[in-house]
Amino acid sequence: MILSKDELHAPLLAERDRLREELASLDQQQTEFVARAESEHAGYGNHLADDATDTFEHQKHLSLRNSVERRLQAVEAALARFECGEFGLCEQCGAEIDLARLEAIPYTTLCLRCQRIKEMGAPRR
Numbered sequence: 001m002i003l004s005k006d007e008l009h010a011p012l013l014a015e016r017d018r019l020r021e022e023l024a025s026l027d028q029q030q031t032e033f034v035a036r037a038e039s040e041h042a043g044y045g046n047h048l049a050d051d052a053t054d055t056f057e058h059q060k061h062l063s064l065r066n067s068v069e070r071r072l073q074a075v076e077a078a079l080a081r082f083e084c085g086e087f088g089l090c091e092q093c094g095a096e097i098d099l100a101r102l103e104a105i106p107y108t109t110l111c112l113r114c115q116r117i118k119e120m121g122a123p124r125r
Contacts, residue, residue: 005087008102008106009079012078020072022068030061071107078107088102096111098112
């Protein structure tokens with residue numbers, strides 16, 4: 001069963017709340033990681049493998065946090081479009097975005113046609 005545009009508002013609010021909680025959790029994990037790393041290595045030189053592991057974990061954490069943050073921004077933008085009555089309209093061509101697409105990705109900004117054009121890139125000459 002495909003939802004109406006209005007029925008997509010509540011799931012977007014729930015997703016926003018979930019993503020905010022996930023960001024808070026990631027920030028808490030990072031704080032704990034830094035504190036643990038500082039206490040474990042206080043006054044001692046790190047082994048190269050330990051440094052590499054710490055760097056890998058830090059980069060992984062940053063990547064995950066950036067991904068969650070981008071999705072949160074997209075969800076918040078979709079909620080803003082709800083407020084101004086533009087939710088479900090393609091930002092590129094202004095056409096209605098198919099409800100099945102909105103149900104699958106409620107924060108999408110492009111209709112399927114414009115998304116395909118975007119993914120293909122500029123036409124080649």
